[in-house]
Amino acid sequence: MSIPTKTRQYRYSELGSYDNLVLEEVPLPKLKGNEVLVKTHAVSLQYRDLLIATKQYPSEVLPNLVPCSDMAGEVIGVGEDVKQWKSGDRVCANFFLDKLNHVQTPETDGSALGGAVQGVLTEYRAFPAHSLVTIPPHLSYEEASTLPCAAVTAYNALLSGYTPLKGGDTVLIQGTGGVSIFALQFAVASGATVIAISSSDEKLKVVKDLGAAHVINYKTTPDWDKEALKLTGGVGVDRVIEVAGNATLGRSIGAVRLGGSIDIIGLVGGPNDTGPVDIVVPTIFRSLQIRGLYVGSVPQFHDMVKLITANPKTTRPVVDRVFPFEEAKDAFAYLTSQAHVGKIVIKL
Template sequence: MPRGLVAYRSTYQYPPEYKSTCQPAATFELDWIMTPTRTRQYRYPELGSHQNLVLEEVGLKPPKGNEVLVKTRAVSLQFRDLSIGNGHYPARCLPDLVPCSDMAGEVIAVGEDVKKWRIGDRVCANFFLDKLNDVQTPETDESALGGTTQGVLTEYRTFPAHSLVTIPQHLSYEEAATLPCAALTAYNALLCGYTPLKAGDTVLIQGTGGVSIFALQFAVASGATVIAISSSDEKLKVATALGAAHVINYCATPDWDREAVRLTGGVGVDRVIEVAGNATLARSIASVKLGGSIDIIGLVGGPNDSGPVDIVLPAVMRSLKFRGLYVGSVPQFHDMNKLISANPKTTRPIIDRVFPFEQAKEAFAYLASQAHVGKVVVRVF
């Protein structure tokens, strides 16, 4: 038997479309499934920089009764991953952390109690392993991959069966790896809030990073009008190609909030996808219409040099709705994949660059440069 592999007894269920006169049973036992006993993974001996990542080989246990062993095919990177690596993330993280939350892979073994998944299934894991509904609790927060739970920048990993979702058929592993955080956050913001987005609404989207690009795509697929802002004319060309009706370079037009109001005939936008946080929140408030919504999903802009932003007065006097959100649930992931499958061209993930597994540090550095449009991905296998 090859080094690092073990014979593992597993139950395999034929796909529904499979027909055979010589195999009438729906399932059979595979006595010699070769599953790995070792995995290569990246780990932080200490936080402070992504340069602290070390690549190591460690032991790998077989899946428990309710677990699924997945071969990681691709991992996508988030701003959160940079923040955690730099030691600036505003939440507790595990020591000796294996980073990253977003993966796509192939099922290679299932526990004896698992009924839903079969060997060969293509899956993603939800960002929160245990968020099975839309209620956020301390327990669901503790199941966040790449933070309070060990992450996915590894060749193989076991997951609870309930945390997995099926990858849309038309997507590659690299494309699917971009869905669990960036795409689901954008979907939750637009379609699961106080008032779900509808055709004819106007949405202002900040930037052209992962969440922002998905928000643009989902808004266009929903029939909304998108105003996109960025500091780069080249990036705004991409936004226009993806369906943005209006684009604003906020370096050339610092008062982008006034321009957004002008573009809406003096009314203001229906909602803002706020990714920069305090640095832009005042202008987001100024750009939104009476009774409009601001979905706060990030703080990539850093602190506001002008001081704290007052949201109480505009919230009351202008009837604004502020919603903070933290990725999403497994059911939302399933629903989002239906939207993606129904709109394959409009919603196809935009990948800027793919790095091999051995160059994960370079992938982190490229993400930190902010030169990308869309997502940065690490191909594992």
């Protein structure tokens, strides 16, 4: 394949709505010695992308932003200093381009795709060689594009935290979005028991098929924390994957056992939901481990790929819908509807 000199990309003319996305053609910068040029085949969307579009994201983003952080593609060129990649390799870029270990710094935060640096909703993009990870061989590009944020976050929460998940543990998982579905799959692959909650009986049928042992509809059972206690014989779950934030944190605390853990990974309950939640007293007197985490590192991505490759059926990504590149705005609209289970993908 000849090396292109231009790329078509989406860019925000201004933030405020995904309707402000503009499709344009721009020149590609000359490839640096330590960079790899990748042809994008698929991009998956995150709730974060909506927050950024609507100016609700609690961190600064670049002006004239090219959105999105998660992609899968094919290497088509390498810089003169790159030894580990060659044309034809199938790769994903890590969410944080420069997070090469478990330590979070302002510098690693400043390498977040689709926010602090330009994103991946583009036909071609150069990446630092150290930021790339090989795609599991059994996954399509569409499936692999779902891994960098949602899957790595779920892996970090369950298998790279204070105490890694073990067989026999009980995990409560909220909702059926990307992180939640991957957390369910990784928990099942690890031999854990999963309790899943959702407001939709149809979505709960899907998670049952994916291996959830118990399901709770939180619309018909608003005291889902008490139901989780019943399902665990009054003990409580070992850990909670908390994706809603303050909207549900109180009930998550009520559902977890003494000495259990809550991984806070999202705020789909709303970025402005700051209602009072008593964290300090139960955390102290119930010896809880409450951990916030922000995606993960390149080594964690590599480790997760090993888990996915070893458990190809259990961990296959759930892709709800695939939109063509020219219909990217429709993909954002579908994400806004929250009708999906798993991931929404844009195919290039």
